[in-house]
Amino acid sequence: METLIDIRKVSKTYFSGSFKVEALKEVSFKVNAGELISLVGPSGSGKSTLLHIIGFLDRPDAGEYYFAGHPTASLAEGQLAAIRSRMVGFIFQMFHLLKRTSAKDNVMLPMVYSGLGADPKKALDCLALVGLSDRVKHKSNELSGGQCQRVAIARALVNDPLIVLADEPTGNLDAKSREEVIQAIKDLNDRGLTVVIVTHDEEVSAQTRRVVRMKDGGIVSDEIRSPASGAIAAPKARSTTLPKARFGFSPSEIAEQFKAAFKAIWSHKMRSALTILGIFIGVGAIISLMTISEGFMKSLLSGATEDDAKKVWVSPRHERGKPRRPLSYGDLEAIRSGAPLAEKITPIVSGSVKASAGNIHVDARVQSREGFTLEAQRAKKNIFENRELKGRFFTPADNLSRARVVVINQTLATKLFGAESAVNNEMRLKNITFTIVGVAEDNQAEQIFGGQPTAYIPLNTASKRVFGQNRLNYVEVMAPTPYDAAEVRKQIILALRKSRGLRDDKEDDFDVRTFEAQIQLFKENMGKVSLVVYAIAGISLLVGGIGIMNIMLVSVTERTREIGLRKALGAKNSDILSQFLIEAVTLCLIGGGLGIALGLGLGWAAYFFIKVPPTLGAGTVAFAFTFSSIIGISFGFWPALRAAILDPIEALRYE
Ligand code: ADP
Ligand code: MG
Numbered sequence: 001m002e003t004l005i006d007i008r009k010v011s012k013t014y015f016s017g018s019f020k021v022e023a024l025k026e027v028s029f030k031v032n033a034g035e036l037i038s039l040v041g042p043s044g045s046g047k048s049t050l051l052h053i054i055g056f057l058d059r060p061d062a063g064e065y066y067f068a069g070h071p072t073a074s075l076a077e078g079q080l081a082a083i084r085s086r087m088v089g090f091i092f093q094m095f096h097l098l099k100r101t102s103a104k105d106n107v108m109l110p111m112v113y114s115g116l117g118a119d120p121k122k123a124l125d126c127l128a129l130v131g132l133s134d135r136v137k138h139k140s141n142e143l144s145g146g147q148c149q150r151v152a153i154a155r156a157l158v159n160d161p162l163i164v165l166a167d168e169p170t171g172n173l174d175a176k177s178r179e180e181v182i183q184a185i186k187d188l189n190d191r192g193l194t195v196v197i198v199t200h201d202e203e204v205s206a207q208t209r210r211v212v213r214m215k216d217g218g219i220v221s222d223e224i225r226s227p228a229s230g231a232i233a234a235p236k237a238r239s240t241t242l243p244k245a246r247f248g249f250s251p252s253e254i255a256e257q258f259k260a261a262f263k264a265i266w267s268h269k270m271r272s273a274l275t276i277l278g279i280f281i282g283v284g285a286i287i288s289l290m291t292i293s294e295g296f297m298k299s300l301l302s303g304a305t306e307d308d309a310k311k312v313w314v315s316p317r318h319e320r321g322k323p324r325r326p327l328s329y330g331d332l333e334a335i336r337s338g339a340p341l342a343e344k345i346t347p348i349v350s351g352s353v354k355a356s357a358g359n360i361h362v363d364a365r366v367q368s369r370e371g372f373t374l375e376a377q378r379a380k381k382n383i384f385e386n387r388e389l390k391g392r393f394f395t396p397a398d399n400l401s402r403a404r405v406v407v408i409n410q411t412l413a414t415k416l417f418g419a420e421s422a423v424n425n426e427m428r429l430k431n432i433t434f435t436i437v438g439v440a441e442d443n444q445a446e447q448i449f450g451g452q453p454t455a456y457i458p459l460n461t462a463s464k465r466v467f468g469q470n471r472l473n474y475v476e477v478m479a480p481t482p483y484d485a486a487e488v489r490k491q492i493i494l495a496l497r498k499s500r501g502l503r504d505d506k507e508d509d510f511d512v513r514t515f516e517a518q519i520q521l522f523k524e525n526m527g528k529v530s531l532v533v534y535a536i537a538g539i540s541l542l543v544g545g546i547g548i549m550n551i552m553l554v555s556v557t558e559r560t561r562e563i564g565l566r567k568a569l570g571a572k573n574s575d576i577l578s579q580f581l582i583e584a585v586t587l588c589l590i591g592g593g594l595g596i597a598l599g600l601g602l603g604w605a606a607y608f609f610i611k612v613p614p615t616l617g618a619g620t621v622a623f624a625f626t627f628s629s630i631i632g633i634s635f636g637f638w639p640a641l642r643a644a645i646l647d648p649i650e651a652l653r654y655e
Contacts, residue, residue, distance in 0.1 A: 003069070004163060004194055004240075005031035005054055010063030012049050023049040025217040026063065031163070031196060036189040038205035039198045041214035047198040048167055050214070054196065055088045055165045056080050057568055057649045068162065068240035078245030078572060084648075085114045085570020086243045089156030091166035091185075095148040096565045096652065097140040100267070103127060103151045104136045110159045111252070113570040118252040126154035130184045146177025153184050155569070157193075162238060164188060166197040170204055182207060246572065253575060261583035264555055265590075272587060275551045278544020279591030279631060280598060283624050285537040287599025290623075291614035292606055293526045297519075298615045309482035312342075312489050313513045314475040314496070325509045327472040331499055335475060338495025341488050344478040346370050349462040351473065355408075355455060357416040357427040364412050364453040366429060368462035369476070391423040391438035399458040402465055407438040412453035429455060430466055452611065485514040544591065545635035552584050552639035563643050564651025577644035584636020585629050592628030596621060 012024040023046045031037060031054075039047050052058035053065065056072070065072045067083070075083070084090075089110075097106045107123040127136055130150035140148060149169055156164050166185060170178040182204055189195045197208065205211050213221040249257070265272045314335065316323035332347050339345075348369040355364035394405050406429065413422035413436075422436050434457070442451045463471065479488040489512045496510055513521065556563070563576055596616070603614025 002033040002240075003030055004033045004067070005029070005196075006066040006069075007050075007054070008064045008066075010050075010053060010060040010065060012046075012053065012058070012061050022217050024053075024060070027217070027219055029212070029219060031194060033162075033194050034189075034192055035194055035196075035210060036186070036208045037196045037210045037212060038208040039196060039212050039214065040200055040202070040205045041220075043200065045214040046217040047200075047214055051165050051167050051196065051198050052649050054163075055090050055568075056084050057090070057652075058647075067242070070240075070242050075242075076245060078247070079242065081113075081567070081570055081572045082243040082245050084568060085110060086159055087162045089159070089161035089164040090568055091149070091152050091156050091164065091169045092652070093168040093171040095140075095145075095152045095172075096561065096568075097148055097151060097155075098562065098565070100139055100141070100263075102137050102139055103132060103143065103147075103154075106140065106151055107155045107158050109256070109566070110155060110569045112250075112256045113253065113566070113572070113575060114159050115246050115250045115253070117250060123154070123158055126157045127151070129157065129187070130154045131180070144177065145173050146180050149173060149177070149181050150184055153181070153188070157188065159570070160238070161193070162240065163194040163196065166195065168198055168200070170199065170201060178204075247574075249575070249578065254578075257575065257579040257582050260579050261586055264559070264583050265586060268555075271551065272590075275547050276544070276587055276591030276594070278540050278542075278547050279588050279628060280544075280595045282537045282540035282544055283592045283595025283628060284598030284602060285533055285540065286627075287596050287616075287620060287624055288602035288606070288614075289530055289533045289599075290620045291600055291603035291616050292610070292612065293530070294615040294617055294620065295603065295612045296522065296526070296610075299612050301519075306482065307478070309515050310343075310479045310485060311515055312477040312479060312485055312492065313511075313518070314477065314492060315473065315511050315513075317509050317511050325500070326470075327475060327510065328470045329472065330470075331496055331510075332472060332475055334495045334499030335477065335492055338498065339477065339488055339491035341479065341484055341491055342477045343480050346476040346478075347459065347472045348474040348476060349459060349467055349472060351467055353430045353455075353466065355412060355416065355427060355429055355453065356431070357425065360416055362412060362415045362453050364408075364429075364455050366455050366457060366462065366466060368457045368459045370459045388441040389438050390421075390441075391436070393438055394458050399460050402460045403458060404432060404434045404461060404465070405437045405458065406434040407440060407456040408436060409440045409451060409454045410442040411451040412455060413439045415453055429457070432465060482515075485516070489514055489517075541631060545631045548584055548587055548632065549635040549639060551587075552580060552636050553642070555583065556580060556639050556643040559643075560646065560651045560654040563646050564648050564654065567646070567648035568652060573644040576646075577640045580640035580643050581633060581636050584640065585632035588628040588632030588636075589625060592624045595628075596624050599624075 007027060007029040009026040009028055010024055011022070011026055014021045014023055027046070027050060029050070039050065041047055049058070053060050067087075098109065104120065104123050104127065107126055108118050108120065111118040111122065124133070124136060127133060130153050132147060132150055132154065135143060135147060140151070143151065153169075164185075169185065170181050173181060185195060185197060186207065197204065199205055210222070210224050212219055314327065316325060316327050318324065329347070332345065335342065336345055346369055348367070350365065350367045352363060353366050355362045389407070391407070393407055394403065397403075398405050406427065408422065408427070416422065416427055417425060422439050425436050427434055427436055457466065477488060477492060479485040492512050493508065496512075497508065500509065502509070566576060600614060600616050607613055
């Protein structure tokens with residue numbers, strides 16, 4: 001008869017504190033294929049320790065173990081996992097079913113880790129064998145103790161093991177369930193399976209043909225009873241070549257890893273929600289900044305024409321929000337004579353004033369520029385970006401006569417006149433009475449979110465009547481081509497320094513910007529703001545990452561026994577590592593996804609102040625998700641690794 005288990009002088013010693021417990025003392029023990037053996041003895045005599053060593057859940061300190069003729073001392077962890085998965089079926093006193101999981105899924109689990117693919121039909125067959133066909137969909141908490149143990153027996157069978165090992169399988173059961181379980185185990189043996197059953201119940205051992213007795217870490221008797229209590233069954237013909245270690249994952253393994261990870265997150269919804277808060281806020285902060293600055297760039301560039309690229313802007317340098325020295329009409333003349341390359345030179349006056357109609361007062365922006373009237377006549381719509389104009393625009397004659405005529409935008413019209421038509425009504429700017437000759441439609445974004453109240457008036461009216469004599473806010477200069485803009489800028493700087501009498505050692509008290517320089521400046525300012533936001537976001541993400549790590553450590557600790565069980569059923573270290581990494585990364589991705597939504601929301605909230613719609617590019621989304629995954633992997637790795645390298649039997653014993 002073939003020898004399946006051959007244990008020679010195996011010892012196992014435990015140290016707990018200064019105590020030394022010799023759980024096994026040079027035990028030798030053989031099991032032949034097809035036997036049904038009961039291992040009996042008082043508590044603490046070493047039965048479980050021996051069974052764990054036989055089942056590759058634990059290793060001996062000394063001695064030799066041959067399994068189906070193969071020495072096992074030098075087997076690596078990966079190969080042990082494969083042997084547990086394919087050769088051994090373990091049944092525990094505590095059943096160790098997966099919580100909140102159906103009987104069928106519990107039975108499927110060893111198949112998942114075998115790499116051969118999970119076959120639901122086989123799981124159902126095994127459940128039928130133990131008489132549980134009518135409890136397939138019941139979850140572990142909806143089954144009696146005896147039924148749970150029979151599910152565990154079905155689970156031990158599902159991968160066609162060479163040997164089934166049962167550690168006090170009836171210890172937690174009442175008399176009737178005990179009979180059912182014993183019968184199920186005896187049936188297995190009748191079909192040719194080799195079974196070793198640990199028990200301290202003489203009634204159980206009385207039903208097996210061979211009884212091995214242990215005491216104080218040694219075997220004290222090994223007797224074969226009369227054939228009356230069962231003959232040796234003919235063992236099943238089966239290959240006894242040891243399976244190789246497997247690398248990589250089968251599809252069903254990957255599916256199980258995701259399922260376990262999602263279940264863990266879903267069963268702790270509140271905790272998961274709090275965990276991702278840091279990632280949520282951090283990613284949200286970064287994304288809001290990115291969408292806003294992308295929106296800025298987009299509107300800057302999309303609104304830009306070749307004319308914009310030709311423009312050179314001259315403005316007084318500001319100090320604490322006020323111009324240090326205003327631009328004057330004298331400066332305008334200096335530019336006209338000192339910058340021969342410049343093509344068109346346009347003075348612009350603008351400012352904030354109180355606009356009133358009747359007893360309604362609104363803070364409004366007033367804008368006017370030389371040539372406003374002519375441009376407006378030539379391309380009435382262009383000046384308002386194709387917006388409709390109700391009424392008319394002002395004429396050159398209006399400008400010459402400093403007429404008190406005004407064109408206002410819809411926002412201001414609505415504020416002052418409500419639904420009433422504003423055209424041909426009167427209003428006051430700085431208490432000067434104007435006639436409204438036209439109303440310009442708001443653009444689309446302004447229509448949705450409300451625009452800034454704006455009034456357009458002739459330049460002469462603005463400088464002579466509203467803002468005082470000699471004050472310009474900007475001068476807009478056009479270079480003949482975009483490439484000349486830099487040269488024009490140089491000429492303007494020289495001319496203005498001369499006209500303003502700046503000595504060589506004084507710095508400019510004005511700014512001359514080309515379109516390119518303006519974009520550059522915008523980027524620089526954005527960069528300064530970004531630095532602050534990124535620093536805050538970085539701290540939030542770090543705290544978030546540590547939160548993830550913390551919760552993952554809790555999750556691993558909570559599920560130590562589940563990890564032990566998975567390993568006992570054949571899960572590789574990499575299966576466990578991957579399962580927990582998926583959990584951490586999924587948490588981070590949820591946080592990141594919500595963070596994107598938060599960022600976009602903040603971007604739209606900022607729209608009320610800066611009037612630039614945020615833009616969410618595919619690159620930004622990809623960045624957020626990649627970033628979240630990296631956080632998940634880096635902060636989840638250590639907890640996942642701790643789970644992966646847990647010792648199966650220590651994990652199963654964990655309280
Ligand atoms: P049995 O299953 O026969 O009741 P065990 O094999 O579980 O006995 O234990 C044998 C001895 O080894 C006992 O004295 C027990 O206290 C000790 N022992 C078992 N596991 C450990 C452990 N992980 N650490 C320390 N001592 C242990
Ligand atoms: Mg025990």
